[in-house]
Amino acid sequence: MENEQIKQAGLKVTAPRIKILGILERSGKRHMSAEDVYKELLSQDEEIGLATVYRVLTQFEGAGLVCRRHFESGQSVFELNNGEHHDHLVCIKCGAIVEFLDPTIETRQKRIAAEHHFKIEDHSLVVYGLCPNCQGTR
Amino acid sequence: MENEQIKQAGLKVTAPRIKILGILERSGKRHMSAEDVYKELLSQDEEIGLATVYRVLTQFEGAGLVCRRHFESGQSVFELNNGEHHDHLVCIKCGAIVEFLDPTIETRQKRIAAEHHFKIEDHSLVVYGLCPNCQGTR
DNA sequence: TGGAAAACTGAAAATCTTTCGCATCTTGTC
DNA sequence: GACAAGATGCGAAAGATTTTCAGTTTTCCA
Ligand SMILES: [Mn+2]
Ligand SMILES: [Mn+2]
Ligand SMILES: [Zn+2]
Ligand SMILES: [Zn+2]
Numbered sequence: 383m384e385n386e387q388i389k390q391a392g393l394k395v396t397a398p399r400i401k402i403l404g405i406l407e408r409s410g411k412r413h414m415s416a417e418d419v420y421k422e423l424l425s426q427d428e429e430i431g432l433a434t435v436y437r438v439l440t441q442f443e444g445a446g447l448v449c450r451r452h453f454e455s456g457q458s459v460f461e462l463n464n465g466e467h468h469d470h471l472v473c474i475k476c477g478a479i480v481e482f483l484d485p486t487i488e489t490r491q492k493r494i495a496a497e498h499h500f501k502i503e504d505h506s507l508v509v510y511g512l513c514p515n516c517q518g519t520r
Numbered sequence: 521m522e523n524e525q526i527k528q529a530g531l532k533v534t535a536p537r538i539k540i541l542g543i544l545e546r547s548g549k550r551h552m553s554a555e556d557v558y559k560e561l562l563s564q565d566e567e568i569g570l571a572t573v574y575r576v577l578t579q580f581e582g583a584g585l586v587c588r589r590h591f592e593s594g595q596s597v598f599e600l601n602n603g604e605h606h607d608h609l610v611c612i613k614c615g616a617i618v619e620f621l622d623p624t625i626e627t628r629q630k631r632i633a634a635e636h637h638f639k640i641e642d643h644s645l646v647v648y649g650l651c652p653n654c655q656g657t658r
Numbered sequence: 659t660g661g662a663a664a665a666c667t668g669a670a671a672a673t674c675t676t677t678c679g680c681a682t683c684t685t686g687t688c
Numbered sequence: 689g690a691c692a693a694g695a696t697g698c699g700a701a702a703g704a705t706t707t708t709c710a711g712t713t714t715t716c717c718a
Contacts, residue, residue: 394665394714431668436705452592457704471638480636487628491647498618500609500649506592507645509629511638532685534695569697574676595675
């Protein structure tokens with residue numbers, strides 16, 4: 383359970399960490415902002431401050447338990463790291479997110495970095511658009 | 521000169537706008553944050569407030585004169601819009617930026633959006649890594 | 659198990675970047 | 689030149705995230 387993952391990540395097992403990891407695993411939403419997590423905690427009558435949520439999410443990120451994403455919404459969103467990289471398709475109207483992985487794109491990126499003698503470290507690809515549900519309306 | 525571009529963009533020709541556009545055109549750096557532009561103005565003894573810099577850059581963006589980018593640095597950077605879309609390779613150590621355009625990637629993105637029935641609106645691809653100069657050191 | 663060191667926590671204050679409110683100027687037009 | 693519409697500068701405010709700090713909690717080992 384959570385305790386093990388936290389311990390293996392090299393972090394002390396504390397109530398806030400267990401609770402927050404549990405929320406990320408079971409809340410339904412795969413991509414959550416710190417605020418989202420905080421609200422979920424509140425709704426469960428947990429006494430955990432927002433600063434702690436930020437702190438824990440950042441630690442989880444450092445430990446590789448979660449990935450932080452910067453979509454153009456002003457706030458970071460976090461998702462459990464399942465070990466496999468992927469990119470995102472984001473609906474600019476309703477916020478719906480579709481994950482995808484395109485080997486061709488991944489390959490081209492590596493080639494481009496190599497051509498410019500860059501040692502690639504990471505990348506972020508986000509495609510913004512309107513999801514099927516949001517295309518009719520305005 | 522600047523006056524014409526500003527006028528054609530449908531904006532009144534004012535001193536701050538002329539000065540800021542001039543800086544974007546002649547400052548050497550192609551990608552500048554609002555703060556960068558502001559500092560440059562200060563160094564030229566211009567009495568232009570930071571709020572005005574943000575305002576003007578946002579207006580320029582709306583008018584299509586500049587593009588706003590969100591690299592993971594916390595602040596937006598702006599660059600003159602030369603009409604051609606491109607993506608970026610960013611050095612995580614020194615901040616060096618290389619621009620590139622890969623038709624294959626562009627095509628794949630469109631296909632992926634189509635497969636998910638998304639009406640693509642925009643996209644952001646940034647590859648982070650170490651530039652040639654920054655690879656030796658730590 | 660006992661207890662101290664190390665790590666962690668919540669709340670409040672501090673940062674940082676960006677935007678607002680508004681009184682005061684400018685610009686474009688007649 | 690006179691005027692309305694639009695811009696500017698300034699300080700305050702906002703929103704997201706981080707830091708500080710004093711009081712807990714967890715770990716670890718005797
Ligand atoms: Mn994802
Ligand atoms: Mn560019
Ligand atoms: Zn949608
Ligand atoms: Zn570099």
